[in-house]
Amino acid sequence: xxxxxxxxxxxxxxxxxxxxxxxxxxxxxxxxxxxxxxxxxxxxxxxxxxxxxxxxxxxxxxxxxxxxxxxxxxxxxxxxxxxxxxxxxxxxxxxxxxxxxxxxxxxxxxxxxxxxxxxxxxxxxxxxxxxxxxxxxxxxxxxxxxxxxxxxxxxxxxxxxxxxxxxxxxxxxxxxxxxxxxxxxxxxxxxxxxxxxxxxxxxxxxxxxxxxxxxxxxxxxxxxxxxxxxxxxxxxxxxxxxxxxxxxxxxxxxxxxxxxxxxxxxxxxxxxxxxxxxxxxxxxxxxxxxxxx
Amino acid sequence: xxxxxxxxxxxxxxxxxxxxxxxxxxxxxxxxxxxxxxxxxxxxxxxxxxxxxxxxxxxxxxxxxxxxxxxxxxxxxxxxxxxxxxxxxxxxxxxxxxxxxxxxxxxxxxxxxxxxxxxxxxxxxxxxxxxxxxxxxxxxxxxxxxxxxxxxxxxxxxxxxxxxxxxxxxxxxxxxxxxxxxxxxxxxxxxxxxxxxxxxxxxxxxxxxxxxxxxxxxxxxxxxxxxxxxxxxxxxxxxxxxxxxxxxxxxxxxxxxxxxxxxxxxxxxx
Numbered sequence: 231x232x233x234x235x236x237x238x239x240x241x242x243x244x245x246x247x248x249x250x251x252x253x254x255x256x257x258x259x260x261x262x263x264x265x266x267x268x269x270x271x272x273x274x275x276x277x278x279x280x281x282x283x284x285x286x287x288x289x290x291x292x293x294x295x296x297x298x299x300x301x302x303x304x305x306x307x308x309x310x311x312x313x314x315x316x317x318x319x320x321x322x323x324x325x326x327x328x329x330x331x332x333x334x335x336x337x338x339x340x341x342x343x344x345x346x347x348x349x350x351x352x353x354x355x356x357x358x359x360x361x362x363x364x365x366x367x368x369x370x371x372x373x374x375x376x377x378x379x380x381x382x383x384x385x386x387x388x389x390x391x392x393x394x395x396x397x398x399x400x401x402x403x404x405x406x407x408x409x410x411x412x413x414x415x416x417x418x419x420x421x422x423x424x425x426x427x428x429x430x431x432x433x434x435x436x437x438x439x440x441x442x443x444x445x446x447x448x449x450x451x452x453x454x455x456x457x458x459x460x461x462x463x464x465x466x467x468x469x470x471x472x473x474x475x476x477x478x479x480x481x482x483x484x485x486x487x488x489x490x491x492x493x494x495x496x497x498x499x500x501x502x503x504x505x506x507x508x509x510x511x512x513x514x515x516x517x518x519x520x521x522x523x
Numbered sequence: 524x525x526x527x528x529x530x531x532x533x534x535x536x537x538x539x540x541x542x543x544x545x546x547x548x549x550x551x552x553x554x555x556x557x558x559x560x561x562x563x564x565x566x567x568x569x570x571x572x573x574x575x576x577x578x579x580x581x582x583x584x585x586x587x588x589x590x591x592x593x594x595x596x597x598x599x600x601x602x603x604x605x606x607x608x609x610x611x612x613x614x615x616x617x618x619x620x621x622x623x624x625x626x627x628x629x630x631x632x633x634x635x636x637x638x639x640x641x642x643x644x645x646x647x648x649x650x651x652x653x654x655x656x657x658x659x660x661x662x663x664x665x666x667x668x669x670x671x672x673x674x675x676x677x678x679x680x681x682x683x684x685x686x687x688x689x690x691x692x693x694x695x696x697x698x699x700x701x702x703x704x705x706x707x708x709x710x711x712x713x714x715x716x717x718x719x720x721x722x723x724x725x726x727x728x729x730x731x732x733x734x735x736x737x738x739x740x741x742x743x744x745x746x747x748x749x750x751x752x753x754x755x756x757x758x759x760x761x762x763x764x765x766x767x768x769x770x771x772x773x774x775x776x777x778x779x780x781x782x783x784x785x786x787x788x789x790x791x792x793x
Contacts, residue, residue: 415625417621417623417625418625418627420593420595420613420619420621420625421619421621421625421627422627422638423594423595423612423613423614424593424594424595424613424614424615424617424618424619425615425618425638425639425642425686425687425690426614426615426639426642426643426690427638427642428642431641431642435638436627439627439629439630440627440629442629515670516628516629516630516670516672517628517629
């Protein structure tokens with residue numbers, strides 16, 4: 231839709247500034263689906279909630295029918311109550327806080343090292359040739375397989391959890407960054423060089439921003455992995471956090487608490503993905519418009 | 524007006540030391556067949572402030588020639604010497620305006636222009652008036668904060684031109700800069716380019732498909748032909764620059780244009 235609109239504007243008045251027209255066109259094009267009918271729009275906005283409501287309905291019916299053991303699948307209400315109790319007892323907030331801290335620390339390390347290393351390795355062919363086999367050998371090892379070693383190295387400490395959370399996202403972020411850097415358009419590099427760019431400017435102002443759209447895709451894959459990893463870490467390698475809490479609840483047969491913990495992780499993962507998405511929208515303003523053409 | 528003269532080899536302007544000396548330049552690209560030259564044994568010189576148009580059939584190595592002068596590719600044989608120093612890598616002294624514009628899409632118009640100025644060590648305060656001046660010269664007032672995708676093709680080309688000229692390079696290489704815009708815009712941009720470069724006294728090498736464009740803007744037109752490409756003729760356009768639009772319909776212009784067009788046809792079909 232936007233492509234036809236902006237192309238139309240360009241051919242219609244090629245020499246005259248399309249400056250004023252383009253952004254307007256852009257917006258009207260984006261709003262165009264809305265004009266298709268408010269009913270259709272309201273319907274599509276409801277769909278995600280319908281899906282969720284359906285899940286809860288099936289779940290509630292199943293547990294109400296008595297077909298499944300209440301101990302194995304407690305009702306949604308029982309799960310909510312378990313959560314409220316955890317909150318009231320003061321165990322929920324500290325557990326969320328500690329898990330969040332582990333995710334953020336491990337993820338930040340993964341982003342810093344994955345993007346930083348990916349940038350240099352992707353740019354330098356020799357580094358790439360030296361590094362790539364190592365990465366490809368380590369990459370298939372699932373993060374959970376690092377747990378025993380992490381415990382040996384760091385004991386049952388936060389650092390073991392940081393390490394496991396780090397090791398999951400770092401590979402996709404690194405591999406994607408390096409690939410995006412290698413795919414940088416030659417003409418951007420040439421243009422920058424004949425405008426006087428040195429290596430550092432080339433890396434930070436041309437290669438990195440050019441690779442950003444791909445990097446952000448990896449960052450969103452990575453944040454989901456970070457939550458996967460923190461639970462894996464806390465199930466065995468920690469004495470606190472949401473994963474630890476779930477493990478404890480299992481030992482006490484508190485299945486409602488187990489399910490509430492799962493729901494919390496789902497929610498936190500969803501929310502943190504959304505935060506990354508918001509940052510992406512801000513950083514890649516130029517790309518949304520350029521991609522829409 | 525003197526009749527167009529075609530010579531087999533370029534003649535350096537009398538007295539002046541050539542700023543660009545291309546001698547025996549051969550550039551081969553490596554491929555499955557071990558390498559095929561894109562241009563072979565190209566020699567010519569350009570004096571400071573000269574505007575040279577380069578025409579020729581597709582695939583005769585015009586772009587390769589520019590890439591070698593810019594330092595993007597290394598000669599397989601021969602040499603490119605600019606200001607007495609062999610070109611080994613790209614620098615801001617020899618800047619290029621690309622056919623694809625090569626504007627950085629993640630930067631606004633002003634940021635695109637600021638890039639080269641910052642590389643020259645200019646801060647925002649000193650760069651601002653330069654940016655404003657070149658935006659003004661190219662008719663881009665009010666576009667500073669826009670991203671390239673928000674501009675038409677003609678305006679993107681103007682930004683590319685302004686960005687290149689703003690860093691005040693000694694030599695500007697242009698690779699079919701106006702190929703992707705319509706006739707009206709192209710003629711406007713040609714006039715702007717002619718006016719700007721006459722003012723700045725920069726040396727310009729303009730590769731183009733359009734014989735009119737080359738004759739209208741250049742002091743001298745080089746014709747390349749063959750595969751691999753070589754210089755097969757040069758034409759002097761002895762008239763002061765910048766030229767006015769009326770020149771396009773003058774007998775002198777038409778005579779040179781027809782001569783170049785005819786030779787180009789011959790060079791292409793043989």
